Amino acid sequence: MQCPFCGTEMEQGFIYGRRDCGLLWLPLGEKMPYMITKNAIKARNGLLLGERPFPENTKLEFFICRKCNAGLSKF
Numbered sequence: 001m002q003c004p005f006c007g008t009e010m011e012q013g014f015i016y017g018r019r020d021c022g023l024l025w026l027p028l029g030e031k032m033p034y035m036i037t038k039n040a041i042k043a044r045n046g047l048l049l050g051e052r053p054f055p056e057n058t059k060l061e062f063f064i065c066r067k068c069n070a071g072l073s074k075f
């Protein structure tokens with residue numbers, strides 16, 4: 001999928017909403033680290049999007065563009 005804003009190929013992954021650590025994004029194929037820390041997420045090339053606890057545990061397919069920081073849900 002191409003970024004609608006800058007045309008760069010977007011990275012496929014998932015956004016996870018977590019009761020314990022907030023909102024984060026991980027690339028396709030990466031598993032949630034056992035200990036969710038900034039470094040663990042960084043090591044998986046993921047992004048920490050918010051540290052406030054999310055109301056429920058959710059997982060959503062989500063594409064990101066690192067060039068312009070755009071994000072797109074597939075739906």
Ligand SMILES: [Zn+2]
Binds near residue numbers: 005006008068069
């Ligand atoms: Zn873009």
